[in-house]
Amino acid sequence: MMDNSSFNVKLEDISGMRLSKKAILTSKWALSMEVIEELIKDLSQYKEVGTKDFVTMRDEINNALKGYNDAKINLKNWIALQDKITGISIERKLLDATAEINKNYTIKSKVWQTETVETSYHNTLCSRCNTLCHERCGLQYTINTNANIFTGCACMDDVKCNVCSCDYTVHFHDKKKPVRVEKEITSVLAGMKEKYEVSTKNYEIKSKEESKCILESEDCNNKVKSAQQKITESVKRLLVVNPDYNILNEIEYDIKKNQHELDNEKDMKIRTEKNSIIKALTEIAHSISSLFK
Ligand SMILES: [Zn+2]
Ligand SMILES: [Zn+2]
Ligand SMILES: [Zn+2]
DSSP, X not given: OOOOGGGXXXXXXXXXXXXXXXXXXXXXHHHHHHHHHHHHHHHHHXXXXXXXXXXXXXXXXXXXXXXXXXXXXXXXXXXXXXXXXXHHHHHHHHHHHHHHHHSOOEEEEEEEEEEEEXXXXXXXXXXXXXXXXXXXXXXXXXSOSSOGGGGGSTTEETTEETTTOOBXXXXXXXXXXXXXXXXXXXXXXXXXXXXXXXXXXXHHXXXXXXXXXXXXXXXXXXXXXXXXXXXXXXXXXXXXXXXXXXXXXXXXXXXXXXXXXXXXXXXXXXXXXXXXXXXXXXXXXXXXXXXXX
């Protein structure tokens, strides 16, 4: 206990005192002064520590609240990105479906064509209508067209061919014959091709955009986690310097403010977004509250 009984004596009383009493008082005074000195010493020490703690406390409150705000901003960004990803994903699927519908822009069809093939024997052919009029002609082979011998060919009815109806003068011999062959031809439907190419190209663009948004969304998610980590660390340091300061009050107040905004919101989309943010913020508050045991 501090001996400060000398404080009860006023200065004007001291002058009128007898010396002996004065001496006692002086010693008491000295003792009091010693106690005071001790107190001041202690107080100055307290003051020093207190200021340092106050600065730490102020910094950690700021850090925690900044972390909380960072978490909130990144949660909002994250939710906006989920919306964007959903939109892009729908567009991408539509483009994929359009490409799928139009992918068969080439049509393969079969047509009959006439081709000339080599034969080991000679035939009577018509140069006007490209007809095989007598295969394996029994007449002697001739290189001449317009030869009289063709009147004797099995296909001739006198001077007219009974196969192609042309005159014998346009017939000739050759070791080849025309044959009908079935050929597959490919035709391109330009409109479909363009739709396929445009939708395929846009599908690629949308896919890249979607991947970019997914990366950004992961980044936001990581930022929320690191903000949460920051809050936890700050709250832990805050608890060391001032176990009575509960930062949760400020965070819970903000959550209530958000809840109030949600209650007054009519737009369903915004309501859903706000609800997700509140849920995430409540989880953060819950994780902080576990630090106060
Ligand atoms: Zn013949
Ligand atoms: Zn003929
Ligand atoms: Zn003919």
